[in-house]
Structure formats: C-alpha cells, structure tokens
Amino acid sequence: MSSFEIIDPAFGSFVLHNAPVKKLAEGFDWAEGPVWFGDMNCLLFSDIPNNRILCWSEAGLTTFRQPANFANGHTRDRQGRLISCEHGLRRVTRTEWDGSITVIADGYQGKPLNSPNDVIVARDGAIWFTDPHYGIVTDYEGFKAEAELPCSVYRVDPSGSIEAVITDMACPNGLAFSPDESLLYVADTGRAFSSDPQHILAFDMASGRPRNGRLFHRIDPGCADGIRVDSDGNLWSSAADGVHCIAPDGHLMGKILVPEVVSNICFGGRAKHRLFITATTGLYAVVLNRRGVQWP
Ligand code: MG
Numbered sequence: 001m002s003s004f005e006i007i008d009p010a011f012g013s014f015v016l017h018n019a020p021v022k023k024l025a026e027g028f029d030w031a032e033g034p035v036w037f038g039d040m041n042c043l044l045f046s047d048i049p050n051n052r053i054l055c056w057s058e059a060g061l062t063t064f065r066q067p068a069n070f071a072n073g074h075t076r077d078r079q080g081r082l083i084s085c086e087h088g089l090r091r092v093t094r095t096e097w098d099g100s101i102t103v104i105a106d107g108y109q110g111k112p113l114n115s116p117n118d119v120i121v122a123r124d125g126a127i128w129f130t131d132p133h134y135g136i137v138t139d140y141e142g143f144k145a146e147a148e149l150p151c152s153v154y155r156v157d158p159s160g161s162i163e164a165v166i167t168d169m170a171c172p173n174g175l176a177f178s179p180d181e182s183l184l185y186v187a188d189t190g191r192a193f194s195s196d197p198q199h200i201l202a203f204d205m206a207s208g209r210p211r212n213g214r215l216f217h218r219i220d221p222g223c224a225d226g227i228r229v230d231s232d233g234n235l236w237s238s239a240a241d242g243v244h245c246i247a248p249d250g251h252l253m254g255k256i257l258v259p260e261v262v263s264n265i266c267f268g269g270r271a272k273h274r275l276f277i278t279a280t281t282g283l284y285a286v287v288l289n290r291r292g293v294q295w296p
Contacts, residue, residue: 053074056283128156231293243255
C-alpha cells in the first residue's frame with residue numbers, strides 16, 4: 001500500500017515513491033516537539049507524559065533531559081540555541097551553550113502562563129509561542145491547575161518584553177511563518193474534551209503583528225497540532241491519519257499516511273528534505289522532494 005495519498009496531481013512530485021515512511025523509534029506515550037540539530041546530526045523531541053526529551057540519531061536513541069518539566073514544543077533561535085516550551089513550570093526557556101537555562105517567559109501581566117505548547121523564532125529574533133491549557137487541564141502532561149489567562153499567542157521581543165498578540169482563538173497550538181514572514185499560520189486544536197473544530201488560521205503580518213485572522217484550512221481528520229512550511233510556501237500539518245500538505249491557497253494537496261495520530265513534524269536531514277514525524281508512540285521520517293524553511 002502506498003504511504004501517500006495524492007489529491008492534487010502536483011503533490012505527486014513532492015513525494016518520492018521509493019522513499020519509505022520509516023519508523024525510527026517507538027515506546028513513547030505522546031511524542032511531540034521535534035527539532036532538528038544539523039550540526040549534531042540529531043533530532044530532539046519530547047515524550048511529554050514521560051517527562052523527558054529524547055535525542056534520536058542514526059546511532060540510536062538516547063535521553064537528552066529527564067525530568068524535563070514536561071517539555072512540549074521546541075525550536076532553535078537564530079544563534080542555534082534550544083528554545084523549549086515547558087508545561088511543568090508553565091514557561092518558555094532557552095538552553096544556553098553552557099547548558100544553563102534562561103527563562104524567556106513564565107507569566108503575563110502578573111499571572112502564570114497556562115502551558116506553553118509550541119514555539120518559533122522570527123527573523124528579527126522575536127520568540128513566538130502558543131499557550132493553550134492542555135498541560136494543566138489534567139495531570140497527564142503536567143500538573144493540573146486552573147488557567148488564569150486566556151489561551152493566547154505571545155510574542156517576546158528580543159528586548160525581553162512580552163505581548164499577547166492573538167487572544168481570540170480557542171486553543172492555539174502549532175505555529176509557522178510563511179517563507180517571507182508575510183503570513184503567520186496558527187493551528188487551533190480547540191478545547192480539550194470538546195468538539196471544537198480543528199483548523200489552521202492565517203494572519204497577515206503588518207508592522208510585525210498578526211492581523212486579519214481567517215480560516216486557512218480545516219484539518220479532517222484532526223488533529224491540527226504541529227505545522228511547518230516548505231520553501232515554496234506549502235503548509236504541512238499533523239493530522240489524525242498522518243501529515244497533510246496544504247497549498248498556499250488553502251487546498252489539500254495530499255497526505256503522508258502514518259499509522260498513528262501525528263502530533264508534530266519538522267524538516268531536517270542534510271538538505272532539510274527529510275520530514276520527521278512525532279506520532280503518539282512512534283517517531284517516523286520520510287524523505288521528500290521538498291525543503292523546509294524553518295530556522296536553522
Ligand atoms: Mg503542539
């Protein structure tokens with residue numbers, strides 16, 4: 001059976017029909033937050049319920065950090081440092097080159113964040129992250145607590161000042177810029193234990209802030225959790241049946257079929273052409289005829 005579902009014929013050139021969707025590792029409970037380290041030729045990702053960050057390389061799987069404050073999403077900043085969302089301490093951190101931890105954000109207007117989920121870094125060095133309630137709604141992925149803030153998207157300026165830039169989504173989750181950063185995409189996975197729609201919104205970036213939020217694409221079957229953009233501006237999203245590829249105009253081009261619910265993805269490998277896929281209990285990867293634009 002093919003691992004690909006081609007809906008728009010153009011998607012046929014995005015995938016390599018002799019490149020397998022390969023399971024690289026297994027044994028996790030909810031794998032999330034993949035980030036590629038080309039300089040180390042490895043991938044870091046979270047196994048949130050087991051409170052650990054793992055490191056996969058061709059040599060095998062090792063534990064990078066445990067306990068890991070129930071870390072979720074990760075990225076690297078413009079200096080290559082690891083930026084992490086932590087449910088457990090309800091904060092976003094940077095791991096410095098010497099291994100020490102710097103807190104980027106842990107509250108807003110005097111109240112604790114909910115449970116930072118996913119994070120990206122813009123060209124100007126600003127750190128953008130989402131703060132839904134998933135890490136505090138139960139004890140499964142952190143510590144159960146009451147949310148004191150709306151589920152928002154925040155921007156942390158290189159100066160350190162923090163600003164809520166999107167405050168009217170149900171549960172903002174994955175986020176990504178278009179290649180030229182003229183658009184911001186934010187996935188909304190909705191309230192836990194509800195039937196809120198699983199969709200991705202697009203925002204125009206005006207003077208460095210998101211404006212004119214609108215429905216870009218509804219992921220069916222959800223979950224619209226982690227998203228990434230390739231160098232041609234196609235959006236790749238997690239879904240319940242694998243990874244969906246959505247054209248810049250919002251139409252579904254095709255799918256990479258994965259046998260587990262996908263949480264998140266990232267491009268990596270020597271040409272940023274290998275898509276790493278965190279999917280419930282497994283880590284998968286597939287080489288594509290596309291390149292990711294995420295930094296680095
Ligand atoms: Mg997420």
